[in-house]
Amino acid sequence: MTSLTNENAGSICASSLKGLRAPVSLRSVPTPKMTGTVNALVPLSLLEAVRSIDTPEGDDVEYVQEHRNKRLGLSDTVIAQIRRYKDALKRNQPIAIHEATGITRLIGRRADAEGIFVRGGVIVATRMYEMISASKRQIIHLLPGFLARPLAFREIRKAAGRYLGASVRRVGASIVLGVPESVTIGSAPRAIGCTYYESALRELLRLLVSGGGMIDHVHCRERGEDSCEWRAEWRAIRTSR
Numbered sequence: 001m002t003s004l005t006n007e008n009a010g011s012i013c014a015s016s017l018k019g020l021r022a023p024v025s026l027r028s029v030p031t032p033k034m035t036g037t038v039n040a041l042v043p044l045s046l047l048e049a050v051r052s053i054d055t056p057e058g059d060d061v062e063y064v065q066e067h068r069n070k071r072l073g074l075s076d077t078v079i080a081q082i083r084r085y086k087d088a089l090k091r092n093q094p095i096a097i098h099e100a101t102g103i104t105r106l107i108g109r110r111a112d113a114e115g116i117f118v119r120g121g122v123i124v125a126t127r128m129y130e131m132i133s134a135s136k137r138q139i140i141h142l143l144p145g146f147l148a149r150p151l152a153f154r155e156i157r158k159a160a161g162r163y164l165g166a167s168v169r170r171v172g173a174s175i176v177l178g179v180p181e182s183v184t185i186g187s188a189p190r191a192i193g194c195t196y197y198e199s200a201l202r203e204l205l206r207l208l209v210s211g212g213g214m215i216d217h218v219h220c221r222e223r224g225e226d227s228c229e230w231r232a233e234w235r236a237i238r239t240s241r
Helices: 006-018 041-054 065-070 076-090 097-108 113-130 134-142 145-164 189-209
Strands: 167-171 174-179 215-219 228-233
Touching (some): 134 145, 145 167, 145 174, 145 189, 174 189
Antiparallel strands (some): 167 174
16 A cells, blocks of 8 residues: 555545545535644544444444445545554654544534544543553552542543643543644534544543543533533542542
8 A cells, every 4th residue: 555645645535535435425514724733543533433333233244345335434445544544653643634624524424423423532532541551550440539530630631632632621620621623623513523522531531530420511612612621520430449
């Protein structure tokens, strides 16, 4: 497979995806012009979510050519892009942000968009969790809650900054995840794309401190605010052992 550089990868990815046969409209959706890069884990998690949703149940069905032609996530182009993003992640090579926004617009045109964004959030959080050293994860899990939470907070803040371009801060008994450059803005009606980040925060809290409670989307760029923010309560997530 011919390697793709960051300079032309976005246009090649977009034009290749537009040539796919899939049950989704590929007309572009107006979004704010964004520049810069994102961690390769973001577009990787989104395409892996599409592939996961589009993979039929059963052992052999996914290899039937008829299904490969009809399902976007099983297409050769998406599979090739997944390989490229995995390679970029290993090399710590960033991806142009318009590639990620192009993928989210593609997802946003689907009837199952919310499920894909939620699945993508779970995938990115799982990868972020796995990239925390095993010894740190073990310490967090073994310590009582009042000792584990400060350690977990530092790991969440570090991972969110590196992989999501997000900030994490404590506000009283809550933590707040802020995303100034959301790749999902304008991707789907009713700010459905925001569920990607909400799902990622919820899953990361679940994995680190047995969280999973209520998360409020307190600010949203689609409402004209400066950034997207989510607030999660976690003081009573764990109890001392």
